[in-house]
Amino acid sequence: MKPTKTLLGALAASTMLAGAAAAQTELTMWYHGAGNEVESRVLNTIIEDFNAGQSDWTVSVESFPQQSYNDSVVAAALAGNLPCILDIDGPVMPNWAWAGYLQPLPISEEAIDGHLESTIGRWNGEIYSVGLWDAAVALYTRQSTLDELGLRTPTLEEPWSKDEFMAALEAAKASGEYDYALDLGTAWTGEWYPYAYSPFLQSFGGDIVDRSSYTTAEGALNSDAALEFGEWWQSLFEEGYAPGTSQDPADRDNGFNEGRYAFSWNGNWAAAATLEAGVDDVVFLPAPDLGNGPIIGAGSWQFGVSSECAHPEGAAAFVEHALQDEYLAAFSDGIGLIPATREAAQMTENYADGGKLAVFFDLSSEQSLVRPVTPGYVVAAKVFEKALADIANGADVADTLDAAVDEIDRDIEANQGYGH
Amino acid sequence: MATVTSDNRGLRLAARYLSLVLVSLIFLFPLVFMVVSSLKPDHQLLADTSSIRAFLPVGDISLDNYVNAFERAPIGRFMLNSVFVTVVTVTASIALCSLAAFSFVFLEWTGRNVLLSVIVATLIIPFETIAVPLLLFVSKLPWIGLEGLEIGWLNTYRVQIIPWMVDALTVFLFVQFFKDLPRELIEAARVEGASWMLIYRKIVMPLSGPVIATAAILKSLVMYNNQYLWPLIVVQDEAHRPVMVGLGYFFQLQIAWGEVMAYLTLISVPVIAFYLVLQRAFISSIASTGVKG
Amino acid sequence: MSSKLTRSNRAGWLFALPGFSLLFLFIIVPFFFAFYLSLTNQRLVSPNPTEFVGLENYSNLLSLAVVTLEPERDEAGEIVRDEDGEIAYPRVRSITRSDDYPQYRGMGEWFRWHWGDDAKVVIASDVLFMKALVNTLAFALFIVPLQGGGALLLALLINQKLRGINAFRTIYFLPVVISIVVISLLWRFIYSGNDGLLNNILEALTFGAFTPIDWLGRTDTALGSIIVMSAWQGMGFHMVIWLAGLQSIPGTLYEAAAIEGASKWQTFRYVTWPGLRNTAVLVLIVITMQSFAVFAQVDVMTNGGPLDATQTLVFQTVERGYGKQDISGGATISVILFLMVLSISAVQGYLTRERR
Incomplete structure (x- = not known):
């Protein structure tokens, strides 16, 4: 008797469930x-x-x-x-x-x-x-750092120029108080590279691909502006301003908070950890204007x-x-x-x-520029990442950017223009 | 008479142990680092990495990381999935591979050499290169289960088990060890009219304790530790996820290293236990194979 | 060796078939599909129809050419030299990006040597592939003796009758139990350039005379660092295989050797080593195969860098097939890898063949 009852009950229950499911897709x-x-x-x-x-x-x-x-x-x-x-x-x-x-x-x-x-x-x-x-990405620093190094606080209306930015790095380096002046986050491989660093390239006047047609990188990633960007990027590592691509991920997470880096190029998602770590006078500075306006990724x-x-x-x-x-x-x-x-x-x-x-x-809302809106972006981003890592490690700038352009263009061709 | 000799012996023994211990340090230090770190809060863990403190449970020690790790991911579920998949696959693998190896070593048949060469050649194929074709294949495979015929193996245990049941390395392992078994024993049994199945079950397998243990250990490591890419692409529900995919739960933007270490320590426990158990079987089976030679 | 007693077609096929058919279905068939992909322009993510392209993927990977660069000369016809007295050459890009040489379009410099005043430059259509190929071969070449030999030493060390020897055996095996991904993460801390563990230990041992090295960040140490770590991690694995081999050597042979008064070395040379022949073949082949498949360490530790110093073939397969959605290009590399390793193992098989 009892088992039957249970079975019936279960049946009834499952029918009801089925009924409810039918009403809601x-x-x-x-x-x-x-x-x-x-x-x-x-x-x-x-x-x-x-x-x-x-x-x-x-x-x-x-x-x-x-x-x-x-x-x-x-x-x-x-x-x-x-x-x-x-x-x-x-x-x-x-x-x-x-x-x-x-x-x-x-x-x-x-x-x-x-x-x-x-x-x-x-x-x-x-x-x-x-x-x-x-x-969004900002240049993290401490108010005390700015004061000690005697630096002007940049604003959205008046961001640092390239010269001011480089002078700030030089001042931080010269102070001898930091392992490195600038933490770019090179430990974060993958999408971080194009997201965080292609805005520098764009601020120089270059780009990953030519956004007018989206069918080539020629003239964008190896333009004169891009070459200038490449030399600048390489100098950040050669002059010892920033740790290279072998940066320890733990240093990336904690180096700035522990006061070992003067500046850190980091996203808003890391701000909570910085505040929690007790960096009370942290300030978030806008991107520097490297010639073609200040830009961050979006x-x-x-x-x-x-x-x-x-x-x-x-x-x-x-x-x-x-x-x-x-x-x-x-x-x-x-x-x-x-x-x-x-x-x-x-x-x-x-x-x-x-x-x-x-x-x-x-x-x-003021500085951001979305990454190239094209199906080819996924591959171009990978190529860009490797090119930047290689340049950071001392590769010839022009050759590396040329090779990157070739690879992106080959990929666009192999995909029959990605529908552009 | 033997004071000098016994001193010598004592010294020798001490030297032996010393060398064993020194070598142990080389193999132990990353694991000590892992376990010790799992007890420390992140900031201390990272600060300690540059000194001997990395290996010492000092400072702010607690089980907080373990508590947090269990909150972050269904660790029990992941481990259960991995253990289940591993046990089934290893068992099937031992049976199927030893059977095939038996046939390659002790039997002569047309096509034997060709087949063996083909199997050994598959040893070279890195899994990464066949993952996509295999995905397309298993997503269309039929299966007859309790609910009748279904198409597609995605989001199941079988998709994590069946493709891995036979591998060239295990077959090869058995082949190499069977070659060392005394053929006379088999031929004698054959003369007495034993069937091949009987010889496999009653003579060859009982003599194969060491290789079974070795194969089981190695296969279980592959199944438990290295299953990442495949489950990633064929398993899309949490209920079937194995431990290595679960590791991804701990790699958020700000990596919680203490929890990572706690998770790694936890998931290592079943494999080490399995190894210890098999090692016992391994030793005793060696003792029992004194007949060889 | 054929004997009526062991000849049985029916039983032979019956025993081998269950295993072989699974292997066939889940490895060989997909591999043939991968081979087919290498002859097409298939993309991982694309709405475009797949086209058959013949051997184009292969020629894109393997094309090489040598170009000669003549020194730059000034108006007087004198060779231009830089401050260091080095001869100045035109840039390779003046050829590879020039419309005068369409056949070299898109190629890049792999390496160069000097021939008189001229520079001979080997340009490749896929420099990355070439570097990955060389690195993979180097990886295999160094890790086989390091790991195989180290594992044999461990096995000999552990194969003695001592109280507590099992504990040591377990300890030596422990790194194998941990996934290579995890090991790689742990070793990033060890190899870290500023205040990494290894640098600290070396500094302490040399009383500060040692200058810290950024092990994974330098082109001359990165690959070596990965090799050492990989050898270390897998040593216990091969120790177990050696041990199983060692313990299958009959004790009576050792007793006989002892009676003959053989020295330790002689015992090893004439009893142990011959008894390990099949095991040695196994270890050699397994390490070779594993080293050609090296991927996770590179992926976690260096991402192929710095400057491609740690690019490997399987890393490139994955990077292209999945990362860059070029599944046919990735498949092509794996077919080349397959053929390469097949020929290497054929040679190994020949060298280690049974001499009877």
Whole structure:
């Protein structure tokens, strides 16, 4: 008697579950934040609110470790196993859109009104992805360092010129108080190189590829301005201003906080750790103007819809839900990123007017330039990274940049122009 | 009579132990560093790396890193997955590879040499080079399970097990060791009418303790420690993830080195335990193979 | 050697088939697919249709040429020299980027030598591949004796009847138990240039006379550092194989040697070493194979640098196939690697063949 009853009960329960599932269509979503508890918590709140707040869709999330996230997505695309909603690193989006991994995100223009332009992923005239935040890079230093070395504090309106910047490095080096004057973060291989260093090249007047056509790097990566940049880049290491490519990752994480570097070129995400480490008089300086205006990189993680998703309207509904200011603020408070809107910034602890990191919001809106918007960026970025590492290690500047141009151009040709 | 000799013997013994201990230091220091570091807060861990303190559990010692590591990732799940995949694969590997090696060494048949050369040649193929073709292949493979026929092996245990069951190294290992077994023993059994299966089970395998232990140890290391690229591309759900993919959970922008060390210490425990157990089997089986020669 | 007793086609195939078919399905078939890819322009991520390109991928990797650079001369026809008295040559890019030499377009300098006043420059269509090839060969050449020999010494050291010897055996094996990725991360701390552990130890041992070296940051020490670490890590692995071989040598042979009054060296030379022949072949082949597949250490520790000093073939395969989405280019390198190692192991097999 009893077993039968249990069985019936189980049957009834499973039917009810099935009924509930039928009413709400499941949307799978992949996210790059596995292992980051705070980030997962914020994301889960957004998803729970969404699932409870309407009756059409339920979103279920699968998280991946960030370092291998892109490989997982490419593998899934090859095997025809993509989820519905994808989390995408901004500069990679055109590559995936071009390859057919993504479909345009059917989102209303109102939903993204007032967002930092760099949080919106556009390709071929369509919106493919939207981000809840951006990131920005600044020149970390201490007010006491500036005072001791007698340096002017640069501002957004009046950033350091190249000469002022080099004089600052020389002063820090001459003081003898630091292992190195400038920590560029060369320990962080991968996307950090093009993200953090291509703005220097652009500030000299060069670029990774020619953005007017996107079909060649000739005349951009090996232009006179680029050669000048290369010589300058090499001098940073040859003159002993910055630690080379063999920098220990732990030194990167802690060297500035421990006072071993005078300046550090780092992202806003590291600011929390610096404040926590007790560097109370830390100041975040804008990028120097190396001749062609001060520039920092832009574009961070964004949400998009995969081409295998049968319900893009459901995905769009979720993304619009996630774009509410309170969530942008929650993410920002949780993991220190720059909220995509000014309204959300005001709701945060650090980016509100007078907040410790408020300067980053202005950096992001004033100085930022997205990395080349082309499917070819993924490969060009790799080539650029190697070229910069080689030049830092003493390779001939002109030959290295020429070789990089050749390789990028070969890749563009092999991909039949990447649709440009 | 023997004061001098015994002194000598004592000295010799001391010298032997001294050399053993000195060599131990060379092999031990990174592991001591790992375990000791797992007990320290990050800032101290990094500050200590430049001195002898890196190897000493001094300063601010606690198990905090372990507590935090368990909060960050489902470590138990990852270890269970890896242990399961490893045990099944190693067991199957021993059976299938020894069977094949038996056939290559003790039997003569048409195509034997060609097949063996082909197998040994596959030793050279780095896995990285076949990962993508293999991914495309397994994503289309059928499987008949409890729920009937399904297509695609992604997000399962079998996709982490079956492709790895046979490898050239294990076959080769068995081949090289079988060559040293006395053929007369096999031929004698054959004369007495024993079937090949019986000879394999009752004569060859019982004599193969050392090579079984060696093969099991080496294979389990590959399965437990080096499974990164493959699960990364064929397993997309957390429930099936192995330990090496789980390591990625600890490499955030600001790396929590103490937690990394704690995680590494934890995941090393099953392999070391497995090695210790097999080592015992290994020694006793050597004692029992005195018949050889 | 053929004997009626051991001849059995049915049993032979039956025993070998389960194992072989799995190997065939999951390694050989995918490898043939990789070979096919090397003949196409397949990309990892692309909407473009795949085209058959024949051997183009191979020629892109392997093309070499020698160009002669004549010294720069001033108006008087005198050879121009720089401050150090070195002859000044035109830049290689004046040839490789000139429209006069379309056949050299995109090639780069690999190395050069001097021939009279001229400089002979070997240019390659893929300098990176050539460097990776040389590094991989160097890696294999140095690690085989270092790791194999070291492991044999360990095995001999551990193969004695002493109280507590098992503990030592376990200790020597421990590095093998730790994943190479992890080991590489740990050794980055050890090799660190400023206040790394190794530099500190060497400074202490030489009472400060030693100048710290940035082990992984210098072109002349980076590859060597990786070789030493790799040899160290894998030594316990091969110790276990040597041990299994050592312990399969019958004790009676040693007793006989002792009765004959053989010295330690003689015992090793005439009893131990001959008894290890099959084991030696195994160790040699395994180390060679592993060294040709070196990847993780480079990926974690140096990323191929500095200045390509640690580029290896498998690192390039992965870098191209996955990083640069050039899956056919990556496949081409792996086919070349396969053919190369196959011929090396054929030679090894010939040299270590059974002499009966």
